[in-house]
Amino acid sequence: MCGRFALFSHPEALAFDLEAEGGFDFPPPRFNIAPGSPILALRSAPDGRRSFANLHWGLIPSWAKDRRFGYRTINARAETLAEKPSFRDAFMKRRCLIPADGFYEWETTDSGKQPYFIRRAEAGLLAFAGLWGRWTDRETGEVVESATIVVTRANDLVGRIHDRMPVILDPDDFGIWLDPRSAPGPTLKGLLRPMASESLDMHPVDPRVGRSTHDDPGLIQPIEGR
Structure with a gap:
């Protein structure tokens, strides 16, 4: 799964890397984004224009x-997107990218759970597949736009500590997604x-x-002696 991630890239770099329209009021850098909070996403119109949304x-x-349903759907398994009622319609028509500078996973050890930060091996932005x-x-008329991160089996690197990881798309695949x-x-x-494992770096x-x-x-800094 993916239950925490970080996004601290400069807004201009985000817009450039994702080929998106400017003029968006970007959130401040965040190093511990948790479920239930607003997340930045990129969507595309039928004419190809890409725009950000929270x-x-x-x-x-x-x-x-009610909106509490969302606590069960922070992630969507890649293998069942087309079958699960919660995700089927969004997979057909409402796909997005969720930018991140890295994400966290936890390893279960004899002394408890140890978190790791996972990012590109040579730094740079990650783009999670999202819906x-x-x-x-129905009571207030408020409209809520929401998203989930698509997850798949872990590669060999992440698999050392967890069996799932986010789907991270290649820039060449942004358009079709x-x-x-x-x-x-x-x-x-x-x-x-x-x-691919060699494209990522991981540290406690x-x-x-x-x-x-x-x-x-400080949350993303390596722990000494680990």
Whole structure:
């Protein structure tokens, strides 16, 4: 799964790397993004224009009774996107990219759980495959746009500590994933694979990241002696 990640790249770099329209009010750098909070996402219109949006992390399908549904849908398994009612419609028509500078996973040890920060081996932005939806509160009329991160089996590197990881898309595949006209057939499903181990770096970090109230650059720094 992917339950925490960080995004601290400069807004201009984000817009350039993702070939998106400017003029968006970007959130401040964040080093411990947790489920239920707003996350930055990139969507594409049928004419190809890409724009950013802040979405609630935890996909709320249009038919959900209340927004608490989103706590069960922070991640979507790549293998069952086309079958699960919670994700099927979004996979067909509402795909997005969720930018990150890295994500966290936890290793279970004899002394407890040790978090690791995982990022590109040579630094740089990651783009998670995501799905988004729009839900209307039947009592208040409030419209909530939300998203989930697609996860797949772990590569050999991440597999040392966890059996799942986010689907990280290659820039050459952004266009087809984002295009709402792309049919959810073999081509799209073929993108839902783990990133190569040699493209990522992983190091242990401070267990403080386990509490979402902590949010500072120290969370991503390697722990000495590990």
